[in-house]
Amino acid sequence: MGNREDLLASATRCLQEKGYGRTTARDIASGAGVSLAAIGYHYGSKDALLVEALVEAMGRWGDTIGEALSAAAEVDDPQERFVRAWDAVRDSFAEHRGLWTVQFEILGQLDSLPGLSERLAEAQKAGRLGLAALFHGKAEEEDTPEVLARGVFYQSLLLGQAAQWLIKPELAPSGEDYLRGLSLVCGDVLGGVPVGASGGAEG
Template identity: 75%
Template sequence: MGNREDLLVSAKRCLSEKGYGRTTARDIASGAGVSLAAIGYHYGSKDALLVQALIEAMGEWGRSIGAALAGTADVADPKERFVRCWDAVRDSFEAHRGLWTVQFEIVGQLSHLPELREQLAGAQKLGRLGLAAMFQGKTEHEDTPEELARGIFYQSLLLGQAAHWLIDPAQAPDGAEILLGLTLVSGAMLDRAQA
C-alpha cells in the first residue's frame, strides 16, 4: 500500500478506537507511519480524510451485511426473511461497534461541521436506496419514490436498532420484536382506515 491507502486504514482504525472528536491528525499520521504533511497532500485536511474513512467503513459494513442478507434469499416466507434480516443486522453491530459509535457521535456534531453535514446528506439518498435493495434481496437499486420510501423506513429501523444496541445490547430488539411492532402498528392503521 502507498501513503494514501495507509492513511485511510489508519483513519478508519482511529475512528473505531478513538471516535471522531478525539482523533488527531498526529494519531492518523503516526498510525500510518507517514508525516503530518501527507494528510494535507493526499486528502486536503484531517476532516476530509475522516469523512472518507467513515464512508469507506460504511461501505465495508454494507458489503458485510449484504452478504448476510443474501443468505436469507432462499427463505420463502417474507415474515421469516424479515426476522432473519433484522437478526443479522443486530448481530453485525458487535463486529462494527466503533463504526456505529462514531456515527452517533458525528450526528451530534453536525451543526458545527457544515461540510460534513453536506457530504453525508448527499450520500443519504444513495444509502437509502441501497438499503431498500439489500433488504429486498436485490443486487441493484431502483431510484423510484417507492424504493426511496422503503429505504427511509429501513434506515429509520436500522438507526433505532443501532441506538438500542449501543445503549444495551441485551435489550436491542431482535427481528421478531421488530416484526411484531410493525404488525401491530400497521394493523392499527389499516383498522382505522377501514372504519
C-alpha cells in the same frame, strides 16, 4: 498501498479505536507512516478524511450484511425472511461497535464542521438505496421515490436498532419485535390484517 490508501486505513483504525473527537491529524499521519502535510494534500482536511473513512467502513459493513441477508433471502416465508434479516443486522453490531459509536458521536459535530452535514447527507441517500437493495436481495436499486421510501423505512429501523444496542445490547429489538410492531402499526394506520392473523400479509 500508496499514501492516500495508507491514510484512509489509518483513519479507519483511529475511528474504531479512539472515536471521532479524540482522533488527531497526528494520530492518523503517524499510523500511516506519512507526514501531516499528506492529509491536506490527499484529502484537504482531517475531518474530510475521517468522513471518507467512515463512509468506506459503512460500505464494508454493508458487504457483511449483504452476505447475511442473502442467506435470509433463501427462506420462502416472507415473515421469516424479515425476522432473520433483522436478527442478522442486530448481531452485526458486536463486531462493528466502534463504527456505530462513531456515527452517533459525529452527529454532535455537525454544527462546528462546515461541509460535514452535506457529505453525510450524500452518503445517507446512498445508504437508503443500498438498504432497499439489500433487503430485497438485489445488487442495486434504481433511484425512484418508491425505492427511497423503502430505504427511509429500513434506515430508520436500522438506526433505532443500533442506538438501542449501544445503550444495552439486550434492549435491541429482534426481528420478531419488529415484525410484531410492523403488524400492529399496519393494522392501526392502514386498517390491514395483522401479520400472523388469518390471511396474513403478503411478503
